[in-house]
Amino acid sequence: STYIVIGAGILGASTAYHLAKSGADVTVVDKKHDGQATDAAAGIVCPWLSQRRNKAWYRLANYGAKYYQDLIASLEADGETNTGYKKVGAISIHTDENKLDKMQERAYKRREDAPEIGDISRLLEDKTQREFPFLQNGFQSVHISGAARVNGRALCEALLAGAKKHGAKLIHDEAKLLYKGKKIRGVLTSSATIEADYVIVTAGAWARELFEPIGIDLQVTYQKAQIMHLQLDEEDTGSLPVVMPPNDQYILAFEQGKIVIGATHENDTGFDYRVTAGGVYEVLNKALEIAPGLADGAIDEIRVGFRPFTPGFLPIIGAVPSHSNVFLANGLGASGLTVGPYLGSQLAKLALGQEIELPLEDYSVEDAIQANKYMF
Numbered sequence: 001s002t003y004i005v006i007g008a009g010i011l012g013a014s015t016a017y018h019l020a021k022s023g024a025d026v027t028v029v030d031k032k033h034d035g036q037a038t039d040a041a042a043g044i045v046c047p048w049l050s051q052r053r054n055k056a057w058y059r060l061a062n063y064g065a066k067y068y069q070d071l072i073a074s075l076e077a078d079g080e081t082n083t084g085y086k087k088v089g090a091i092s093i094h095t096d097e098n099k100l101d102k103m104q105e106r107a108y109k110r111r112e113d114a115p116e117i118g119d120i121s122r123l124l125e126d127k128t129q130r131e132f133p134f135l136q137n138g139f140q141s142v143h144i145s146g147a148a149r150v151n152g153r154a155l156c157e158a159l160l161a162g163a164k165k166h167g168a169k170l171i172h173d174e175a176k177l178l179y180k181g182k183k184i185r186g187v188l189t190s191s192a193t194i195e196a197d198y199v200i201v202t203a204g205a206w207a208r209e210l211f212e213p214i215g216i217d218l219q220v221t222y223q224k225a226q227i228m229h230l231q232l233d234e235e236d237t238g239s240l241p242v243v244m245p246p247n248d249q250y251i252l253a254f255e256q257g258k259i260v261i262g263a264t265h266e267n268d269t270g271f272d273y274r275v276t277a278g279g280v281y282e283v284l285n286k287a288l289e290i291a292p293g294l295a296d297g298a299i300d301e302i303r304v305g306f307r308p309f310t311p312g313f314l315p316i317i318g319a320v321p322s323h324s325n326v327f328l329a330n331g332l333g334a335s336g337l338t339v340g341p342y343l344g345s346q347l348a349k350l351a352l353g354q355e356i357e358l359p360l361e362d363y364s365v366e367d368a369i370q371a372n373k374y375m376f
């Protein structure tokens with residue numbers, strides 16, 4: 001059978017990689033819109049301390065974090081070693097000891113089903129400072145050793161390069177759905193008509209407009225994020241842990257002095273890719289309050305991305321009810337780097353007609369679709 005994947009952020013890149021690796025004939029069409037979420041993403045892989053109570057979300061995030069072990073090994077076997085993935089651990093910092101107690105309890109409880117969390121320890125102020133020397137005084141922390149960070153851009157490129165090695169074709173263009181009557185036959189690009197047996201849509205924030213012409217209202221929305229990269233003189237930053245502060249921000253360190261701080265959560269912006277004064281102010285203000293030691297860092301770049309959301313704030317995966325040869329996944333929201341590689345592997349299996357381990361009813365595509373009866 002032949003497959004087309006529309007959209008190659010982390011989700012589509014993973015889907016294409018797994019499809020191609022299984023020997024399928026895959027063509028990937030990706031426009032790489034400005035604001036691709038994967039390209040801007042920070043890269044925390046640490047779902048276990050989240051206070052979000054939704055079980056379906058947690059299951060997926062937990063599977064996703066766990067799956068990195070297999071994925072990175074598989075990519076390495078394909079010669080793709082530049083993924084930016086590293087298990088550096090995380091410190092969740094706070095000034096309130098009660099809050100830290102609760103956090104630690106939650107971590108122990110979750111470790112019963114998720115040994116990937118690794119070692120859990122409580123660090124007093126001096127040890128917390130030693131873990132991340134740029135921090136403000138007064139923070140203690142819960143340290144968990146199993147947390148990781150990943151460079152979304154690098155991982156996505158590695159997956160696509162891996163897919164190519166297994167025979168996938170990559171086209172850099174915008175795709176439209178090609179249909180005859182009710183059946184989706186493939187895609188149209190600006191220069192070609194490409195037919196395929198199956199079409200897989202992993203188009204993130206742009207999926208809604210793709211389905212519009214066939215009378216399907218896929219209710220995917222998105223949230224704008226601005227995120228900043230700092231460059232420090234200090235080079236030895238590659239093993240610093242992820243910092244999860246009490247506010248809604250985070251601080252990540254990569255190799256050779258690169259520090260990533262962010263991000264904003266902006267609703268109802270439309271596809272506005274501008275870096276704004278308010279966005280930059282918020283990111284810097286919140287980060288420097290937590291880690292004043294970063295104040296001397298040079299501002300290297302500011303990225304903008306659109307996190308795709310569904311109405312239920314849960315990822316969705318499955319076939320399109322009215323078009324059984326069309327599959328989609330979406331709604332990865334703020335945890336798509338964690339969930340995306342795994343969900344892509346499942347989407348590939350689904351499209352190949354293989355059994356998958358996820359209970360699909362918990363991530364139903366139908367919940368996000370309003371079919372327009374008057375079309376067709």
Ligand code: FAD
Pocket residue numbers: 006007008009010011012029030031032033035036037038039040041042043044045152173174175176202203204205206207210225226227262263304305306307308330331332333334335336337338339340
């Ligand atoms: P995208 O990465 O947006 O990819 C969609 C792709 O589809 C794009 O390349 C687009 O051009 C293409 N496309 C769309 N329509 C068409 C078309 N018609 N034809 C051709 N191509 C098309 N997650 C974490 O787990 N940890 C984090 O620390 C984290 N931090 C983040 C920080 C920021 C600033 C942002 C923005 C996100 C963050 N996320 C994080 C979330 C994560 O990045 C996203 O959930 C994830 O990248 C979404 O992936 P996606 O493949 O669904 O969408």
